[in-house]
Amino acid sequence: MTDLDRRGEAARREAVHGLPAWTYENAELLALEYERLFLGSWQAVCHVSDVAAPGDYLTFDLMRDSILVIRDRDGALRAFQNVCRHRGARLLDGRGRLSTRLLCPYHGWAYHLDGRLAAVPAEGTFPGLDKTCLGLTEVQLDILLGFVFVRVAGDGPSLEEMWGAYAERIAPYRPEEMTALYPPVVQEWACDWKTAVDNNQENYHIPVGHPGYFRLLERGGDSFGNRYGVGGSVSRHRTKPSSNWVERMYQDLAPKVLDHLPEEKRTLWQFFSMLPNHGIDVYPDSMDFFQILPLGPGRCQVRVAAYALPDARREVTLLRYLNGRINRHVLDEDRWLSERVQKGLRSHGYAPGPLSVIEDGVKELHDLVRAACPVAALPEAPPPGAVARRDAALRAERAAAE
Ligand code: FES
Ligand SMILES: [Fe+2]
Numbered sequence: 001m002t003d004l005d006r007r008g009e010a011a012r013r014e015a016v017h018g019l020p021a022w023t024y025e026n027a028e029l030l031a032l033e034y035e036r037l038f039l040g041s042w043q044a045v046c047h048v049s050d051v052a053a054p055g056d057y058l059t060f061d062l063m064r065d066s067i068l069v070i071r072d073r074d075g076a077l078r079a080f081q082n083v084c085r086h087r088g089a090r091l092l093d094g095r096g097r098l099s100t101r102l103l104c105p106y107h108g109w110a111y112h113l114d115g116r117l118a119a120v121p122a123e124g125t126f127p128g129l130d131k132t133c134l135g136l137t138e139v140q141l142d143i144l145l146g147f148v149f150v151r152v153a154g155d156g157p158s159l160e161e162m163w164g165a166y167a168e169r170i171a172p173y174r175p176e177e178m179t180a181l182y183p184p185v186v187q188e189w190a191c192d193w194k195t196a197v198d199n200n201q202e203n204y205h206i207p208v209g210h211p212g213y214f215r216l217l218e219r220g221g222d223s224f225g226n227r228y229g230v231g232g233s234v235s236r237h238r239t240k241p242s243s244n245w246v247e248r249m250y251q252d253l254a255p256k257v258l259d260h261l262p263e264e265k266r267t268l269w270q271f272f273s274m275l276p277n278h279g280i281d282v283y284p285d286s287m288d289f290f291q292i293l294p295l296g297p298g299r300c301q302v303r304v305a306a307y308a309l310p311d312a313r314r315e316v317t318l319l320r321y322l323n324g325r326i327n328r329h330v331l332d333e334d335r336w337l338s339e340r341v342q343k344g345l346r347s348h349g350y351a352p353g354p355l356s357v358i359e360d361g362v363k364e365l366h367d368l369v370r371a372a373c374p375v376a377a378l379p380e381a382p383p384p385g386a387v388a389r390r391d392a393a394l395r396a397e398r399a400a401a402e
Helices: 003-012 027-038 159-163 165-173 193-200 211-216 245-257 314-345 357-372 387-401
Strands: 043-047 056-062 065-071 077-081 095-097 117-119 138-144 147-151 185-189 223-225 230-236 268-274 278-282 287-296 299-308
Touching (some): 003 357, 027 357, 027 387, 043 056, 043 065, 043 287, 043 299, 065 147, 077 138, 159 165, 165 268, 193 287, 193 299, 193 314, 193 357, 211 314, 299 314
Antiparallel strands (some): 043 147, 056 065, 056 095, 230 268, 268 278
16 A cells, blocks of 8 residues: 555544553453463464474473474474463473474373374373373364464464465565574563553564664555455665664665565565464565564563574675664564553553544454453443453343344
């Protein structure tokens, strides 16, 4: 959508307002959001190169759930609930490599790498034990462009279906062949997951909030989106050199060095997002995923993991160093801005202001939240203990009206 389209759209539409402030810090609503938005959505865990060898595993924590992604000896990648089928102990932490079996740290139940229960100490003491029914609980795993995603519960479209032609835009960068540039950055932000996602869903804040991006990239790049909540925007390097040496050097080097890409892609920055909580950024020299996970009401975890094609050339290393500096600044700025918004939302008497059509991505998230949890549309919070009940009543009303 161009700037001109946006003006036409704004003139045609009624004013749109965001979610009420109470929804950004409410434990009961978060429990509903978790059930209805997170458990059934694809969540990025890692890249295939992070679990490349047989026995490689990696755990992924999502509120009260923990998922284990593990590569079997025959190369198959699977995901399981990271929980023992005996008395529920969490099995593994972090990442590592298993040589043969996965051993529960509590009583030593042993699982094959494909999840089957292999051995139980003092097996004869369990009346009627059937080991074939007690394998690890498998959860859905899907791979998009080399990135490994899991869906904890429920069903829905595959990533291929959701991303459609957008994936083809990324394919020329050969993301499947990439490896991690550095260990994932994991931060706890003092804001609700929605505050951080709101911020990631719009570019309106770039000229003021991210002076570096503003110097480096053209304004008002094209934005796009589809019915699966996948969308984004693209920007190109400005032809005017940035006044900052880091950005200027990046602008200068990228077109010269990245000869594996067609020329037009060497200056192109693509920012994809997938609701409810992901970004996938494709830079000329590398790419990353950006994931915002709820930790509690008004608290979230931000994970950023960057990947690139193996390339030891000095100029490429320098380019990636420059990108790292630019994007670390952007991350710090986004954190600072999001935490400031969270503080502002707590103020007495604050009511959400109008949204620009440039902030349609924010509206899209809010529409998703209101569709999943109609209680989120109420201007005031229901009394403590009543959020789920009120939500159920609103859902019933909505179903009756349909
Ligand atoms: S809880 Fe895992 S062996 Fe007992
Ligand atoms: Fe930002």
